[in-house]
Every structure is written in structure tokens, then in C-alpha cells.
Amino acid sequence: MDGQVEFTEEDEAFRAEVRTFLDKNLPKDWNKEGKPWNTSEERVAYLRAWLSKLDEARLSAVSWPVEYGGRGATLAQQIIYSQEMSRRSTPDIINRGAILQIGPALIQWGSDEIKSFFLPRILNAEHIWCQGFSEPGAGSDLAGMSTRAVDMGDHFLVTGSKVWTSRAELADYCFLLARTDPKAPKHQGITAMILDMQEPGITVSPLKQISGLSGFNQVFFDEVRVPRDRVIGEVNNGWAVASNTLRYERAGTATSRAERRLEILTKLAQSTKLDGQRRIDDPVLREKLARYSSIVQALGEIGWRSIVSGLKGIPPGPETSVAKLIWSEIDQSMSDCGMEILGPYGPLQSGSPHAVKGGTPAASYLIMRAATIGGGTSEIQRNIIGERLLGLPKDQ
């Protein structure tokens, strides 16, 4: 990376500011063994406090314009921000999705009232947001959604169901796509709106994952009221609003996850022994690590390039479309490899005697099954790449 961008004095001053902030404000109990919370309620409270702390220093959303609580950060400063945050492995940003996707959509399409009420409350974590896009019958084919919003004049009534909705159980608001014109072609009859999660008629039903934990929900709407002034953009123009938010390139975050997993794997291979030898000294395992390291490096370069070209408005190249596919498979393969390194200790779950790293290798082995399913299965991804990028004939 350093070969590509030269930072100016202002950039370095910004870096110093972020570092000073982290020195002063990164909670003392962070970066210790284990997590500083015991329940998911404690976790949410902890992360809310962290985001609010960031917001006090206007560091919640540095890329947002200054007038909406951001910094209007340059490309170089955004890079510095993510470098510094990941260097210190800071706590998760609880409203990450809202900051990266919903907020920019509100900035672009929302009324002044919407902006002045919602934007500051995203940044200080007063409101938690969820996103209502996917449906049980519309996953890869998102535009085929069937949740209806019936126009009642001064309000809409929403009926239907959304699925894979993270944080719905906590959320104050939902950024929702619903069908407002069932007769229009499927991309044209959709409207984006803000739905108040406290309204009557909403049922949030947690989906239990294979890990045994609940990570997301199915949400049912039964004639839920949405005032007309909560429509974002024009009625029936929701696809344009959503496409903009979906276009946000996530390769960058995916890459840092893969980098972290390679670190974890390396540490496991260093600390686990066989015949008294560190597993990392086994040439067969070294072959795997060399391969992972090379792919992670390539993903870093691809992610970097897509961030740079994205911010400069250059359309993404072919490397960006294959990045998600590569990333999901390599990330999954690395978690499989973690189990392999540990041998009989691999399947030990959290709380078990002898569990390594609190049972995280076993937990991530399960969780990483989702990597090649969520956001479009690897098979669908290959079809899409084959058809759109290589121009191969579509399967009938």
C-alpha cells in the first residue's frame, strides 16, 4: 500500500488525531483476553457507548460531509482512518451498515427533515437500524420481492416478511424496500421507506443458526403504518435508491477479515504442537499457509484498488467481481484449516475443558459455512461472473 499513496502533512495530522483519540478513549478493558461483556445486551450497550464516544470526536463517519456530522475526509484520510482503527483492532461499529449504506442514501435522497432528525442519531448510536431488503422468496433475485406497501394517502400500510435481518430485535428503525405498484415491471414498482420498529403489527422472530446462536431474524409485517413523509426518494423509485446503497463496495472490509483470519491461523499453527514440533514447521501445512498468504495479499490489492477506483468514480474491474467469490472460499478454507491444525482439540466448544481460544475455532468452522452461501451462493456467483464478465450463454 505504501508504494501507492503519499500522505500529505494534513493527512499525517489527521492520523495523529485519530491515534491520540484511540490512546485516550479506547476502553481499558478492550484488547484483553475474552470480551468485556457477558450478555448480548451488555455487548450492545458497550458498542453503543463506543460509537457515541467516536461521534463526540466526529469520528463515526469520516467520509460523510461535514454538515452531516462527518469530516468530508479525502481518500487518503479514509485510508488512514481504516488503517488506524484496524491497527488497534477497535470494537465493532454497531451502526456500520447504517453509516456505510443507509446514511449515504438518506443524504442523497432524504428531505431536510429526514436528514436533520435521523443522521445525527445514526452517528451517536441513539438509533439502531436494520435493513429490510431480502425476503424468503427473493434472495438472489431481490427485485422479485413481494412485501406490499399499500398507499393510503397520508401513509402506507406494509404487509409481508423480510428475512436475514440483522439487529431487527434491537432496531429502532428499518430501512425498508416494499412493492408499491404490483402491476409495474418488477424493478419499477418498489419504494424505499423508513419504518418505525415500535409500530404495532411487527413480529421479530429470531432465526437460530447452525452455531446455535441467533444472528439474524425473520420479520413479519401486518399492516404496519409508515407515514408518507418517511418515503425516501420518489414513490416507485426505490430500486434506484437501493442500487446506490448496494453498490457500496465491501471488498475492503472482507479483506481485513481475511487478513485477521490468516493471523489467527498462523498463531494457532505456532502454538499447537505435534511430536513436540510447532505445527507451523510442517511443510505440508506451510504449503497451505503460503497459498493463503498469497491469496490474502491479492485480495488486499484488489480491495485497495476497488476502494481507490470506487472513490474516483471509475467502474470496478473484473478483479472486483471475482473478489467476493475468492474471499468467501478462502476465508472458509482457513477456518477449516484451523480445525485441522488443532486435531482432536478442534471441535471443543466454548466452556469445554481444554477448549482452545474459548472454542472460537469450532464456532467459526460452523459460522464460515455462511461465507459461501450468504450474499449469493458461490454457485450463483460463478454463474453471474461467467455470464456477465465472460459473456458466456445464460443457463436456461
Next chain:
Amino acid sequence: MTGSAQTSLDDQLERISIIQHVAREFFAGEWSNERFRMLIDSSEGYDTDLWRQICKLGWSALMLPENDGGAECTFRELVAIVEEVGRALAPVPLAGHVVAGEIARQAPPSALRDELCSTVTDGVAPLTIAVLEADLTSDRTDVALAALAGSKGWVLQGEKRFVGYARSASFLIVAARLEDGELGLFAVPANSARISCKPLKMLDWSAIDSVTFDDVIVPATNLVARGARARDILREALSQADVLLVAEMCGVADVALDLAVDYAKIRETYGKPIGQYQAVKHRLVNLRADIEIAKALVRAASNSITGNANDRHVAAAQAAYWAIDALKKVPEGCLQVFGGIGFTWEHDIHLYLRRCATLASQLGDRTEYREMIVGALDKARFSSNVA
């Protein structure tokens, strides 16, 4: 690199994409697979006219400083051109010549250095690097060819293998072992007495030779560097040469895949184009992904080398490792898509298969790269918060 991040980045990307475009047009106009086939089993093994034109364009002295008569471009521009060399299957000594030139210009100021620089610029009789020997080593700087101090200078005794374009070279940059065990880098005039050159019959007919040094006398001034300095210079050159090999392989693989994809769109079985079947479609997507990873690794490595970053040798090793592990297999997968027609002499796909496999073999053994990559991982100090 000065000014704001965006400007310098724009300038660099623009320069590289322009030079790559120029190179692609050049080869499209001046070279073809028909001409490549005419060279099969020819004595030169490469097209001297094509090489002469490349030298006229100034690419032979691409990286040489302006003071020395060069274009003072970065390694990144060279990488871009070499990828096009790969796409065109152009048999030219460009990569080896420029990298050898990078070693030669490190010679202390002398008449010899001036001569070397003008030879780099002129290019017509190329420079080449002679490193590998009969006994392969996983550390390629660990050489055995002996250089003994004699009354008239150095006396070189031994054999170098897999030397590109030695048959037409002006100077050989030879890695040798001095009496005290130190490494020495010599600029040896190819027309020195008692040098003999044996052409090898490579899979892709490229001009690669074995060179025997039978008490070859080299003037004392032709020792470019010795000891730790020679090691550093050679290490640098090897990383550059490796990345260039991978860049060339990227070009070769790119065209092979384009051919296979085009074929999959028109060739029908059971009433459907084969590219409609997922077995073929997904294979082609996987090959595309393998190429994109390779290109990203080449970019990362050439950025590191250009910026003289600490991780440049590891970055080069990652590119080389991936090339051996995956990129080499791209033309193999492409040939499979062609089925029986791909097994015929007339079809061009085997030219790409041959070239890619030969380039990969020049990278040497994967062990060297694996150990460099995992060695760096093992040493890395990760942040303490790894959950």
C-alpha cells in the same frame, strides 16, 4: 512521488495504462502466432528484427537513468510491457536484458560501465543473467561456478544452465563464487575466449542455453560487485526477474483464457453451447479468478519493488508461488475446454501451454518461495487482540 495522493496515483496509473496500450498495439501490428511458428527450430530461436524495433522504441533501456541514456521509467512500466510480451507470445529478451542492465549499472564508474550502459540502450546484442547451475539450490544466490584471481584478472571455471539468449548476448552477468567464498557478480563479454554455448531444446522453443566457462579470463574491472553488496544486488534482480516471469505468464494465460471462452460460446454439444453448462462455465470462472489473483500479486509486488518497500521480496515470492501453484495451470484448463481440437498441432492453444509451463519452470522450485512467505508470516508480530 510528490503532491496529493490522488494526483500522483492518477499520473502513475495513467502512464502505465498508456504504455501498456502502446505495447499491445505494437505487438498486434508486428507479431503474430504465424511468425512465432516460423521460428520453431530456427537457429536464433527469436526474431532479431522484432527485438531491434523494441530497442528503437527505447524499451531496452526502460529503467536506466536518463544520465545513462535510459528512459528512467519505474519497474511498473516494465511489468506492463512484459505482460504484453506474454500476450503476444513474443520471443524477445526484454525482461532478462533490462534486469541484467539493472545489475550492470551498479558497476563502479569506469569505461566498462559506460560500455555496459550503452549496450543496454543499444540493446541489439542483449545482456543476460547467468545464475542457475547443474546442481539446483533453493537459495539461488548460492552458486558454485568458481572465480579465481589470476595474474591477468579473474579466471572463471564452471557451467551455467538455463541462460536466456546467451547465444546472441553481448555480456553475460555471471554469479560466481570467489576464493574467499564470497559471491561475485561479473560482467563477462560473451565473445571471451573459452566460452562455449549449447542451445537447449525448450518446450516452447525459447532461446535458452547452457554456457560453459573453461578458464575464461575476465579483466579485474569486470567484477561489478562482491560480497554482501553482490548478494543484495542479485537478490533484487532475482525478485524483479521473478515478477516479470509471472507478469509474462499473466499475459499468456489471459489470451489462452480468452480463446477458451470464445470457443465455449460457439462450440455446441447436445444442442447447446458448451459454455452454458456449469461444468465448463465454472471451470472458466475459476481460471479467470486464478489470473486475477496473479495480476493482483504482480501489481502488489511491482508496487513494493518500485517503492523499495521492506516486504518486496516476500511480495515477489507470493507472485511466484501463485504462478507455480495456480497460474501455470490456466492454459492446461483452457486446453481441456477445447477437447480433441486442443490436442492438435494446428491449434494455437498448445503454444500458450508450452510458453506458460516453460516460464513457470524458470521460476524454479516452489520451496524457496514457500519458505520466504511462511518465514515472514512466522516472524510477523501480530496485534495482541486476536480472538
